[in-house]
Amino acid sequence: MKKQIFRTTSLTIFALTLSCLLMSACNKLPIGPTGPDPVPPPLPGTYLSFADFRALFTGPADFSIPAGTKKIRGVVISNSANEANGNNRLQDESGAGIYFYSAFGSPDYPMGTVLEIDAAGSGVLTLYKGDLELKNVPEANVKIIGGTINITPRVAKIADIIANRDTWASSLVKIENVTAITQTYSNSTGNTYDITDATGTVSMFVRNA
Structure with a gap:
């Protein structure tokens, strides 16, 4: 299995989101969105995509x-x-x-x-x-x-990320069915982790706060 490495200084950089399950038993919180309102769609031709x-x-x-x-x-x-x-x-x-x-x-x-x-x-x-x-x-x-733009992460296998690394650069990608996350390197700047699924492996760099 060939491993592809992506770091903050590498060919492409992906913001990877990991799914998590949030559970709450409190029923006194406000119902509905509490963040900024979505930015309304611009008039056609206002911006270049x-x-x-x-x-x-x-x-x-x-x-x-x-x-x-x-x-x-x-x-x-x-x-x-x-x-x-x-x-x-x-x-x-x-x-x-x-x-x-x-x-x-x-x-x-x-x-x-x-x-x-x-x-x-x-x-x-x-x-x-x-x-x-x-x-x-x-x-x-x-x-x-003011406001926000809601971005839905692209769901993809690691093999898809590798194949589309130029087109998908600097965009959100969600990897499901991850089989392993392993720390492979650490220094004063941050840590590197290998993320693996059934189709391949990528490396993700996380900078120290």
């Missing part, structure tokens, strides 16, 4: 976002505690994700924050260690939008 935005890059050379390009909008799916400074993973309703490297001095964008990014005339799409990255967008061109 992440899928179409990624398609602007034909590589391998850097691509400067042309003036007049539509804005993009997505929700932060990464935890800043598990990313290097400035690294953000965003996903939109198209199912595609983007690795956004924010400008120096920008605030941390917590997981669940919805960002509107105007990369036209300033942003650059580049391959950073094999991962497609958007950089050079001024902080003033990044706007926080």
Whole structure:
């Protein structure tokens, strides 16, 4: 069985969600959602989808976002505690994700924050260690939008993740029927775990808080 390794510095990065069962016996809590209201769907043509935005890059050379390009909008799916400074993973309703490297001095964008990014005339799409990255967008061109975008993780086998690692980069993936999770490496930065199912193995890096 061939093992594929994905770390924060590897070809692709996936935010992996693990299912858990929450049980509560309390019947005094409010019924219904208690988080931010969902962001309403934008008017058609308002934004460029992440899928179409990624398609602007034909590589391998850097691509400067042309003036007049539509804005993009997505929700932060990464935890800043598990990313290097400035690294953000965003996903939109198209199912595609983007690795956004924010400008120096920008605030941390917590997981669940919805960002509107105007990369036209300033942003650059580049391959950073094999991962497609958007950089050079001024902080003033990044706007926080109230509310949230509900993202449903893509359910997939590990073999599917490996086969689609470029297309699914920086998007949420849920692995079911995991047969083993084994810690394989540890240092001052964090820990690496092998995740295995019936179809293969990937490695996941978890940064120390």
